[in-house]
Amino acid sequence: MENVTLRMLAEKLQLSTATISKALNNSHEISKETKQRVLALATELNYVPNPYASSLRKKSSSTIAVVIPEVADSYFAEAINGIETIAQEKGYHVLIYLTHENFGKEQAILRDFQSGRVDGILISVTTETAAAKHDLEQLAKEIPLVFFDRVCEEVAAAKITTDDVESGYKATEHLIANGCRNIALLSVSKNLSISNKRMEGFQQALAAHQLPFSESAVTYCSNDAAANHALIKNVIQLHQYDGIVATTEKLSTAIYLVCEELQLHIPNDIKVIGFSNLSTARFLNPSLTTITQPAFDMGKAAATLLFKALKSSGFNLQEENLVIPSTLMVRNSTVGK
Structure with a gap:
């Protein structure tokens, strides 16, 4: 049976996940009526709090996620090196998640992040992702998220691209x-x-x-x-x-x-x-x-933006949009020897 999450409760009650969490923790900010609604549904669906996620909400996991289609492509290998350079400076771990161009796998990975496993996300989407942008829209509101290379233009989130x-x-x-x-x-x-x-x-x-x-x-x-x-x-x-x-x-x-x-x-x-x-x-x-493509620089830029958002809650990450130019390298496949 699928685990019941805060987000499921939030969707059913048309409330934010933050409101659900506060209600379950008996916060004075939440009305008695709302608390009763949340507790009733939580009981009905056998909701069990995730202790790992709870601990991470109180303390940083010092981990960021990088979600990419593959590592065989040299672009992504170079981009990861750029990301790692910044993450190591900040004392963070990097978890690499591969979607293998599969939208279902990407969705499962993103759902896993709702548990609080990572502090922020860097993502280059699959070839199928545009069909369900709404999940990314919601996630970008809950966790600092930066697109790099392959982006969803419609989603309000930071974007690092090339020309x-x-x-x-x-x-x-x-x-x-x-x-x-x-x-x-x-x-x-x-x-x-x-x-x-x-x-x-x-x-x-x-x-x-x-x-x-x-x-x-x-x-x-x-x-x-x-x-x-x-x-x-x-x-x-x-x-x-x-x-x-x-x-x-x-x-x-x-x-x-x-x-x-x-x-x-x-x-x-x-x-x-x-x-x-x-x-x-x-x-x-x-x-x-x-x-x-300037893969290494794009990875560094994406990670730099993410860490700015993690450092300052007042930093407007969603407004960031950086374009780094690519370079034409002429060789023999177009001009001969």
């Missing part, structure tokens, strides 16, 4: 400047704001150079490597693209494998640019031209 529209434009314009006229964009989600912004930049660059945009030029991939390989192979054969913008690291390397299989030479037959922080990008054959 995704400008980066999408820059990547596409670079391909155009090097002779590409039939360019594809590989994306991972129709929901993620960063995916949509990178596509927006892609469209703007095509328009600025009087090149037509077609919906078929955008291919949405998944978290299934085998399915992505087949999909990328199919679109390249069907449309004979001469340039591809890959909006994630995994898709960049997938293109190399497909081109090898199709005996297409990069960059003579097709030019490739990818959003990637892969340290080995320069060692690929040919070396990969990248849009490199």
